[in-house]
Amino acid sequence: MSRPKLLPADAIGASRRPGVLCALWLLRAALAVAIAAPFGAIAEHALGAFPRGDAMLFEPGGMYLVEVSRVGHLGLAAASREALLIALVAAYLGLVPLAAELDALGRSGRVTLASSLSAGLRPLGALSWLLGASVAATVALAFLAGAVVTAIGGAVNVHASDRTVDLVRLSIVAVAAACAVAVGVVHDFARAAAVRTGSAALTALYAGAATFGRAPLRAVWNWALWAVTALAVVALATVATARIGVATGPRFAAVAVVHQVAALALVFLRASWLAWVLARVAERADASAFHPDDRAD
Numbered sequence: 001m002s003r004p005k006l007l008p009a010d011a012i013g014a015s016r017r018p019g020v021l022c023a024l025w026l027l028r029a030a031l032a033v034a035i036a037a038p039f040g041a042i043a044e045h046a047l048g049a050f051p052r053g054d055a056m057l058f059e060p061g062g063m064y065l066v067e068v069s070r071v072g073h074l075g076l077a078a079a080s081r082e083a084l085l086i087a088l089v090a091a092y093l094g095l096v097p098l099a100a101e102l103d104a105l106g107r108s109g110r111v112t113l114a115s116s117l118s119a120g121l122r123p124l125g126a127l128s129w130l131l132g133a134s135v136a137a138t139v140a141l142a143f144l145a146g147a148v149v150t151a152i153g154g155a156v157n158v159h160a161s162d163r164t165v166d167l168v169r170l171s172i173v174a175v176a177a178a179c180a181v182a183v184g185v186v187h188d189f190a191r192a193a194a195v196r197t198g199s200a201a202l203t204a205l206y207a208g209a210a211t212f213g214r215a216p217l218r219a220v221w222n223w224a225l226w227a228v229t230a231l232a233v234v235a236l237a238t239v240a241t242a243r244i245g246v247a248t249g250p251r252f253a254a255v256a257v258v259h260q261v262a263a264l265a266l267v268f269l270r271a272s273w274l275a276w277v278l279a280r281v282a283e284r285a286d287a288s289a290f291h292p293d294d295r296a297d
Contacts, residue, residue: 009282014271020104025267038079095127096120102195126194129201134187145176186212192281211284226273237262
C-alpha cells in the first residue's frame with residue numbers, strides 16, 4: 001500500500017493531529033515518571049512513616065528537604081546518575097517519536113502505531129548524524145565564546161573600566177547565544193527535510209541551511225515567539241503550583257492537573273513550531289522545483 005500523500009505547506013498544522021499530540025504527551029509523562037521514581041522512593045523511605053509523608057518536603061524553610069538530602073546523599077547521588085543516563089538515552093531514542101511526529105504533521109491519512117514506528121525508524125540514521133553535528137557545533141561555539149571572553153577580557157581589562165569589560169563580555173556571550181539559536185533552528189529545518197524527503201544527513205543539512213537562509217530573521221523571530229510562550233506556560237504553572245500548594249490531597253491533585261495541562265500545552269507548542277518549520281521546508285522544496293518524494297543517494 002502506498003504511503004499517504006505529502007501535504008502542501010498551507011495545509012500543515014499541529015491541530016490536525018490531536019491523537020499524535022496526546023500520544024507524545026503520554027510518552028513524556030512516562031519518561032518523567034521513570035526519571036522521578038528513584039527520587040520519590042528516597043523521599044518515601046525517609047518520610048513515609050510520617051502522617052503527611054513527602055508533603056513535608058514543601059514546608060516553608062525547607063528544613064525537611066535539607067535533612068532528607070543530607071541523610072540520603074548517597075541514594076540521591078545514585079538516583080542522579082540513573083536519571084542522567086535515562087535522560088541521555090531518551091534524548092537519542094526521542095529521535096524516533098520526533099520523526100514520527102514530523103511525518104504525521106506533513107502527511108494526510110490515518111496514523112497508526114505501525115506507520116508511526118516505520119516513519120520514526122526510517123530517517124534515524126540521518127537524524128543521528130544531524131544530532132551529532134548540532135551538538136558538536138554548539139559545544140564548539142561554547143568553547144570559542146569562552147576562549148574569546150577570556151582573551152578579550154584580559155586585553156581590555158588593562159585599558160578599560162570594569163563596566164566596559166563586563167559589556168564586552170556580555171556582547172560576546174550574546175553573539176554566541178544568537179549563533180547557538182541559529183544552529184538549533186537550522187537543525188530543526190534539516191530534521192524536517194530529512195523526514196519529508198528521506199534525504200541523507202548532508203543533503204538534509206544543506207536543505208535546512210538553505211531554508212533558513214531564505215528568511216533567517218523570520219525563522220529566529222518565530223522560534224523566539226515559541227520559546228517565550230513556552231517559558232510563559234512554565235512560569236504560569238510554577239506560580240499556580242506555589243499558590244495552590246500540596247498541603248492536602250485535593251491540593252496535590254490540583255497541582256498534578258496544572259502540571260499535566262502545562263505539559264500538554266508545551267507538546268502543542270512544540271508541534272506548532274515543527275509544523276511551521278515543515279511548512280517552510282515544503283515551500284523551499286516547491287520553489288526549487290524539487291519533488292518532495294525524491295530520495296537522495
